[in-house]
Every structure is written in C-alpha cells, then in structure tokens.
Amino acid sequence: MLNTVDQYNKLKESDKLLFGYKGFIDETLISNLMTIVENKLGMVEYNSRLKKKIFNILVEVVQNVYHSSEENTRVSQVLRNVYILLVKRNDGYEVLSGNYIRNEQIDKLKDTIEEVNKMDENSLRESYRDRLDKGAISDNGRAGLGIMDMVRKSGNRLDYDFINFDKEFSLFSLKVNINNNQ
Amino acid sequence: MEAYYLEATPKTPKLDFNPAADTFLISGRSIPENSIEFYKPLLDWLDDYVNNPKDSTNFEVKLEYFNTSSSKCLVEIFRKLEKIPQTGKELSVDWYFDEDMQESGEDFKEIIKVPFRMIQIKD
Numbered sequence: 001m002l003n004t005v006d007q008y009n010k011l012k013e014s015d016k017l018l019f020g021y022k023g024f025i026d027e028t029l030i031s032n033l034m035t036i037v038e039n040k041l042g043m044v045e046y047n048s049r050l051k052k053k054i055f056n057i058l059v060e061v062v063q064n065v066y067h068s069s070e071e072n073t074r075v076s077q078v079l080r081n082v083y084i085l086l087v088k089r090n091d092g093y094e095v096l097s098g099n100y101i102r103n104e105q106i107d108k109l110k111d112t113i114e115e116v117n118k119m120d121e122n123s124l125r126e127s128y129r130d131r132l133d134k135g136a137i138s139d140n141g142r143a144g145l146g147i148m149d150m151v152r153k154s155g156n157r158l159d160y161d162f163i164n165f166d167k168e169f170s171l172f173s174l175k176v177n178i179n180n181n182q
Numbered sequence: 183m184e185a186y187y188l189e190a191t192p193k194t195p196k197l198d199f200n201p202a203a204d205t206f207l208i209s210g211r212s213i214p215e216n217s218i219e220f221y222k223p224l225l226d227w228l229d230d231y232v233n234n235p236k237d238s239t240n241f242e243v244k245l246e247y248f249n250t251s252s253s254k255c256l257v258e259i260f261r262k263l264e265k266i267p268q269t270g271k272e273l274s275v276d277w278y279f280d281e282d283m284q285e286s287g288e289d290f291k292e293i294i295k296v297p298f299r300m301i302q303i304k305d
Contacts, residue, residue, distance in 0.1 A: 027215050027216070030215060031192065031193060034192075034193070034213075035192065049281060049282065052247065052282055053282070055247075056247055056249075056282075059213050059249050060249060060250060063213075063215060063249055063250075063251065066215055067215075125289075128289065129289050129292050129293055132253060132254065132257055132289060132290075132293060133257070133293040145250040145251075145253070145254070146249075146250045146251075149250045152285075
C-alpha cells in the first residue's frame, strides 16, 4: 500500500530524502519549491538528461497536486496539506505526492491512471497526441495529459493508492519511479 | 502592428513576436501553473496578426522544456498560425531540439498542419 504521508514521516530524517514538503501550496510557493529542487538536483545528479527528466516529472506531479487538491478553505488545515517528496534510490529516483481528494473523485482518477498504466509505448503516444490535438485549451482531461506525460517521461507505470480519511475525503498517494539508466 | 514581447522568467518563456523582424521566437522554459492566463494575450495578438500577416512568417521554437498545460497552449498558437497559408502567405515553423525535446517535437509535427522543420541543437 502506498501512503505518501507515512513515507514523509519515515524519511524525514533520512539522507535519501532529497526534498520533502508538507503544507499548503500556492503559485509563489511552487516557484520557490522548484528553485530549491533544481538546486538540490544540481548538487546530486550529474547526468543532465536525467536531471532534466526528474525535474520535468516533478513539475507535472506538483501541477497535478496543485490543481486537484482541495480549494475549499472551510475544510480543516489537515485536508489542505499536500506532500511532495523527491527520494534518491540506488538505482534511480522516486517522485511522490500526497493530497486529499473528495471520495467521489476517486473512481474517475483511478480509471484514468489504470487506463494509462495499461498502455504500451505506442498506444500511449497515440493517445497523448490525440488528446493534445482535440483537447486543446479546454480544462477537461487536463489530468489525463499530465498522467500520460509522467508515464511517458519515466517509462514506468505509476504507483498510487487511495486511503480513506473520513466519509468525505481520502488521501491520494502517487509515485513515479525514474530509473538511472534508460 | 505593434510587436508582442515578453522577457523570459524562470517559469515562462521569452516571447518575441515582432512583425518588423525576420522571425518570431519562443524560447526558454514554459512551466506556469496557469498557462492559459500566460498565453492568452499572445493568442489574442496572433488573432490580429493572422488577419494581415507578412508575406513570409517564420516561427522559431527553442524551448528547453514545457509542462503539459503549456503544450495545449502551444497547440493553440499553431492553430492560429495554420490560418496564414490559407491567406496565400508563407509560413514555416522551426522546432529546435536536443535529445529531450525531440519526441515532443514529433508530437506536434504529427498533429499540426503547417510546414514543420525539426532542427537538432548541437552542443
């Protein structure tokens, strides 16, 4: 079971955690976070192509969290927290996100990820192009393109899980694995 | 017609659309959270431009990288430019790429109906 909040608490003191954030995010904060991540990556990863790939994926993950997290300011602070983690493994990196979503959003999100996870490289390319071609500007399916992009760039299926929080909300955890050599 | 120019920032590209110059240019990175907000003024500007374009328009794309929401706005930019050949004027697009931007370029080349050249950047 993937639980980004657990991962965050477990890895907080670890050297493996290159970057970890817990809290509220807005556009200014995201800019600052990205600058920190980019500097940190610059210190630990010398392969510029891999560095760029990791940063790209992180941008997409953060954007996904930013647009799907709860905007309702009346809900408790806990539910408005998002988690962003960049973890170093021996054989690569992991980008994790965690945020709370409404229970009724789960099915659609799960279907989107499952559908993308099932595609091979060719069908993923076709679907991506099709969506880019037809879905321009309209906000529908925005998450679809982002999810596809994460899989295309990383070359790996996404790990994810939903953990029930209460009758209205669940924690959505997402993990993108990025291998050192591909 | 007045030029449309924006300096690059860490999250948004340089936009240099000057009808008095040889080429239009977009360069840098494009990762704004709200890309529609960022690109809307340019799209409006292009709406005007394509009504009365120069005899020949060259558009250079030299992007380091962009997020998926920017890619939808790029499609919109190309959709506007597609109108230029319909007026009998010339249009060419040059997509500069390093190893990472090649696949993205091929995505656009596939779905955009304009003369689209892919040019590899040498280190």
